[in-house]
Amino acid sequence: MFSTGLFASGQNLRLIVRLDDCYLSGDPKTERIIQLFTKYKTPINVGIIPYRNEDDTLNPMYLNPYTEIFVHGYRHKKEGTDEFSGLSYQKQWEKIQRGKLMLESKGIYPCCFAPPWNSYDEITLSVLKDVGFLVISGNEFGPKNNLSIKYIPSTCYSVKDALHLIQKGSIFNGIVVLLIHPYEFTSENDFLLLEKLILNIRNNKIKNLYFSNLTSLDENITGKRLEYHHYPLLYLLRSNNMLGFNKNVYYEMGLLIFINIIEWFLLIAVIIYLHLKKLLKLKYYQTLIVGVLLFILLLVSYINKYDSYRWVLLCKTAVIIFFIWLNNRLMLRKQLKEAQAR
Numbered sequence: 001m002f003s004t005g006l007f008a009s010g011q012n013l014r015l016i017v018r019l020d021d022c023y024l025s026g027d028p029k030t031e032r033i034i035q036l037f038t039k040y041k042t043p044i045n046v047g048i049i050p051y052r053n054e055d056d057t058l059n060p061m062y063l064n065p066y067t068e069i070f071v072h073g074y075r076h077k078k079e080g081t082d083e084f085s086g087l088s089y090q091k092q093w094e095k096i097q098r099g100k101l102m103l104e105s106k107g108i109y110p111c112c113f114a115p116p117w118n119s120y121d122e123i124t125l126s127v128l129k130d131v132g133f134l135v136i137s138g139n140e141f142g143p144k145n146n147l148s149i150k151y152i153p154s155t156c157y158s159v160k161d162a163l164h165l166i167q168k169g170s171i172f173n174g175i176v177v178l179l180i181h182p183y184e185f186t187s188e189n190d191f192l193l194l195e196k197l198i199l200n201i202r203n204n205k206i207k208n209l210y211f212s213n214l215t216s217l218d219e220n221i222t223g224k225r226l227e228y229h230h231y232p233l234l235y236l237l238r239s240n241n242m243l244g245f246n247k248n249v250y251y252e253m254g255l256l257i258f259i260n261i262i263e264w265f266l267l268i269a270v271i272i273y274l275h276l277k278k279l280l281k282l283k284y285y286q287t288l289i290v291g292v293l294l295f296i297l298l299l300v301s302y303i304n305k306y307d308s309y310r311w312v313l314l315c316k317t318a319v320i321i322f323f324i325w326l327n328n329r330l331m332l333r334k335q336l337k338e339a340q341a342r
């Protein structure tokens, strides 16, 4: 249905609007935002805090065809450092299960969970899987090793940024996940800007999605995509808005793999250059020790799922250096043998 290659014909960006911090009973700002999206028949994802107030009733405004509900935490209150991360499986399970059941009792069946302050841990992911959620929307740096969950992190935090991006367009395919809160709308201007964004979405034929759209599409939104999303080269390019990349876009897997390969080549080129400058010298037995240490390093990182972009870069560099070393030593050995034979 959607192209998942590097480039697409027509409009390359898709948008997910994620409105956090909404109450069951609603409030005037939330109501106004939802009305705007409904007026222009444009999808919005609304995050309800299930137990913010115990005896709230569900505002009927949420039950319109252009609003999809996701669960935003439990009470939105910290227990220790967070509402979820750091807590035991049992505690997290109780909160998430209770929130889900409460919404289901109102006839709402959410597929997506977005934790307060975008903060979650590996246990949260297991609980979500067991309770039956399909998608998590946290931040770009959250854990991502549970294979049963789809990861759609927030990438853009202001209506203004999203508007600029959509007006400018993008060469590469990707999703912009705009995270907004009702309390950020403090003036008439803020609502006007949002209306302008919606009009631009329509005029530029941007596909505006619900979280549930991405669960049914044949699109890679696994933890691997989230991992590649902050590999060093891409991270550098998009953080600085270089070469047509933008920090607010969650790029598609094809492009991420392509950038990852380029990163390997650049790294190899730099190290070969250093090698040719004769900066790497070791004796045979030292090379062997380094090889064993490297193997242990990679094993440890694999077992512990260390996959921060710095760590990945370190491992890649170490592996390349080791092979160049090895090649260097073997060549030298061959030359020595030849010299002895003569």
Ligand SMILES: [Zn+2]
Pocket: 020, 021, 072, 076, 116, 117
């Ligand atoms: Zn929140």
